[in-house]
Each structure stands twice: as C-alpha cells, then as structure tokens.
Amino acid sequence: MSQAIIDGLDELVGLLISDGYQVIGPTVSGSAIVLAEPTGAAQLPAGWGVETGPGHYRLRRRDDDAMFGHSAGPQSWKTFLHPARRKLWSATADGSYEAADEERPRYAFLGVRGCDLAAITKLRDVLTGGSHPDGNFEARHQSLFVVAVNCTEPGEVCFCASMGTGPAAGPGADLTLTELTPTDGHRFLADAGTEAGRSMLGRLGHRDATEDEAGGAYAAVEAAADRMGRAMPEVDLRALLAGSRESQHWEDVADRCLTCGNCTMVCPTCFCTTTEDVTDLTGDHAERWQRWSSCFELDFSSVHGGSVRSSGESRYRHWLTHKLGTWHDQFGASGCVGCGRCIAWCPVGIDLTEEVGRLAGEAAHG
Secondary structure (H helix, E strand, C coil): CCEEEEECCHHHHHHHHHCCCEEEEEEEECCEEEEECCCCHHHCCCCEEEEEECCEEEEEECCCCCCCCCCCCCCCCHHHHCCCEEEEEEEECCCCEEECCCCCCCEEEEEECHHHHHHHHHHHHHHHCCCCCCHHHHHHHHCCEEEEECCCCCCCCCCHHHHCCCCCCCCCCCEEEEECCCCCCCEEEEEECCHHHHHHHHHCCCECCCHHHHHHHHHHHHHHHHHCCCCCCCCCHHHHHHHCCCCCHHHHHHHHCCCCCHHHHHCCCCCCEEEEEEECCCCCEEEEEEEECCCCCHHHHEECCEECCCCHHHHHHHHHHHHHHHHHHHHCCCCCCCCCHHHHCCCCCCCHHHHHHHHHHHHHCC
C-alpha cells in the first residue's frame, strides 16, 4: 500500500523514536518556528502561521489548527546534516594525534517542504558527489528518514514554483504528507516513496484514501503554486548573470548590503566552510575545527597580497552569480530552491528576485 489517510502524527513520531531515530521537526520557540526535537505531535506548531516579507518575520495565529500552515523559518535542515561547527582532530605537544570521535545521529526529519527536500538533494550532490566526499555528511544522510509535507499555503517570500522545487515535494522522501483541512481533527494523505516509507505506513493505523480525498489534497497543492509571494523572472538566469557582470546595478545593491552574511547562513544550500586551529593557554593541546564560512567574509577570497573581492559590490555579485549561474557549471543545476529565507532574514530587506528582475529589465532594454 502506498497511499492512505492517517489521523494525527503521534503514532508516527512514536514509531520513529522507538526505531532509534532522533526526530527533528518544527516547533514554536520564542517568536519563531524553529527545528527542534518534538517528542509528540502536541509540540508541533498547530494553529500557528507566519507573516514574512523583506527583512520581516512574525508569528501569527491562524484561524484553524493546521500543523504545517507556515513557511520556512530561520533554520534549514542543513543545520543537522552539515553542522555549523564540528571538531576535526586534536593533537598534543608530544606529537600524538587523535581524530574527532564524531557523533552521527540517526535522524528522522518531519515536515520537510519541497524546497528543502530539493536543497537536501543539492547538498548531497555537492558534498558527496566529488572525488573527496564529506564522510560526516554522507553517514548522516544515508541513515536519514524523511517525512516531507506538500505545501498548501506558501508564504509572502516563497518562490519555489518558479524554481521548480515546489509546492509539491519531489522525489527523495520516504513518506510525503498532505495536510487535509483540519475541521474534525488532524488528517493527512500519506504517500510512500521508498520501501522504508511503505514499511512505516504499513505499521501505522490508516485507511485507504478515497478519490475525493486524494483529489482534493492534490488540488490544494496545485492551487498553492498560483499563490506564491514572489517569482523569479522567466529568463535564462545563467546567461543573464554572466552578461550582467559590469552592470551599474551592483553598486545600488552594495549601497544597501551590509555584507553580514545572513543570507548565506540561512540558505539551505550554501555549503562553504573554513577551518580554524585553537590551542589551550599552555600550548600543549591543539584542536582543528571546521565551521561554516561565507563568501561575504572579507577573508573568504584572501590570497597572498589581500582579498580578491574587497568591495561589498563584488561579494554580493559573486554570491548571486554563483547561486543562480555558475552553480550550473559546477553541479548541473541552480543552487537556489526558492525558499525565500534570504529575503526574510536580510536585515535591510534585499530581495534577490527583485534584484534579478532589475538586471533582466536592464538586459531587455539594452
């Protein structure tokens, strides 16, 4: 059986925990919906939505008890697969060396949207597809169980439809849920995408979905594609960015950009790292750590003699050109999934869809 109706998520969460998974899902904390470790469905953000815009994110109460009626929060699933900081090794003054004993949790992700599911796949291709795969990411990804959620209510900064990553979750999930209108309790249409997903669905209390239930769920997802808050211009982005290198528009962006790197930190596909060595006060013990880095950092492009990209203009241009253009040359696809996080969490509200739109307008008018 690959499709069914399940009532609530308590049983699913309980089974995943009993199978040894560390379940990660959305929860309300402070003034945001963040990814944490719920022990049951009661900790999911039922009845909460979000209001987003350039440089703007606010929780709001919904008129119903939908658990997944909200768009992307400040974190992405990258946090768990590609940690922001991890120790690589340690050494002592006598020359002894010890590789880090890295924890590699067995994760179950609950509530992964289509944009983020695509981002996980892109990260996998980047970090494990080359000649020197990231073993830590590879181990975490291989043991992963993914419960995706089709989006029926996109946010104001979402543009996944124009990037081809949503609102329907694509391949890669073990189970995909579509939340039905919560008028008489929480019900979900469940589709199994893998053998592990089919096995889990068989263990859950369920009934067969009717044609009306399945059709209504899919219609709601299709309708969400027409209600995106943003859209990327329908042009050849790769060619546009390559041809816009000398555009005066980059100066306008630089006048607003703080080069803080927020966009790269919240982006679900940015993967760059650097290493740092630390010692104790005596110098007898040293450690090497890997941490996330950003192309907005002045030292990111530093070579002998100084930084290659010393201006904010050149750093923003590099980030956007790589994300939407040269990523194709490296990895065969765009690096953007249309989640809108970089718009909402930019402190000055820079909107990459608007910036690209202006570049497209310049190119169209010569």
